[in-house]
Amino acid sequence: GAGVSQSPSNKVTEKGKDVELRCDPISGHTALYWYRQSLGQGLEFLIYFQGNSAPDKSGLPSDRFSAERTGGSVSTLTIQRTQQEDSAVYLCASSLVLLVGDTQYFGPGTRLTVL
Amino acid sequence: GNSVTQMEGPVTLSEEAFLTINCTYTATGYPSLFWYVQYPGEGLQLLLKATKADDKGSNKGFEATYRKETTSFHLEKGSVQVSDSAVYFCALSDFAGNNRKLIWGLGTSLAVNP
Numbered sequence: 001g002a003g004v005s006q007s008p009s010n011k012v013t014e015k016g017k018d019v020e021l022r023c024d025p026i027s028g029h030t031a032l033y034w035y036r037q038s039l040g041q042g043l044e045f046l047i048y049f050q051g052n053s054a055p056d057k058s059g060l061p062s063d064r065f066s067a068e069r070t071g072g073s074v075s076t077l078t079i080q081r082t083q084q085e086d087s088a089v090y091l092c093a094s095s096l097v098l099l100v101g102d103t104q105y106f107g108p109g110t111r112l113t114v115l
Numbered sequence: 116g117n118s119v120t121q122m123e124g125p126v127t128l129s130e131e132a133f134l135t136i137n138c139t140y141t142a143t144g145y146p147s148l149f150w151y152v153q154y155p156g157e158g159l160q161l162l163l164k165a166t167k168a169d170d171k172g173s174n175k176g177f178e179a180t181y182r183k184e185t186t187s188f189h190l191e192k193g194s195v196q197v198s199d200s201a202v203y204f205c206a207l208s209d210f211a212g213n214n215r216k217l218i219w220g221l222g223t224s225l226a227v228n229p
Contacts (some may be wrong), residue, residue: 031215043204043219056216091159097215101147101166102208104217106159 004107025094121220138205146207148188
């Protein structure tokens with residue numbers, strides 16, 4: 001079946017502009033996650049959704065970052081007033097929610113470059 | 116807090132060599148442990164997982180055993196192939212409270228030469 005999809009695959013923007021990144025999870029997966037993969041820094045958790053609510057926003061690096069999820073499906077990550085340090089690959093994942101051992105399935109990512 | 120420490124790369128091996136990538140963790144409670152792989156130009160894929168102590172995860176000839184006494188989850192393969200060249204990430208699931216995030220190691224790059 002269809003996996004996690006993300007769009008755009010690449011985004012180049014100028015410093016100070018706003019960007020929106022989209023994630024379409026696997027159908028039926030109630031949990032959705034955003035991570036950031038920066039060169040030399042590994043993967044960094046940003047936010048987790050269960051349904052449309054976000055019980056854990058602890059990873060959002062600043063108030064310029066926000067995310068929403070509507071209809072328990074598609075999610076949008078918005079970065080306002082982008083800075084060069086926001087350049088990274090933004091990864092979305094989804095999973096069923098089990099008592100233990102949920103497997104998170106990842107999309108291909110959006111490579112964001114802030115000039 | 117919870118953390119994952121992974122051996123640094125890059126690791127370069129000849130085809131058919133034995134592979135070990137070390138991973139140790141710090142966690143409260145009983146996390147699940149994962150190895151993900153990222154092939155060149157592709158997204159992250161689950162390679163294997165283990166959900167409780169002494170479990171062995173295996174896939175594509177790779178194995179890792181969840182060792183609670185040594186807080187380790189080392190990845191092994193008896194005979195690597197060129198097609199195994201990729202970046203390997205060790206991760207643990209943090210399910211404390213409302214958290215359901217993965218905590219990641221920094222990744223280990225593996226290059227296998229013919």
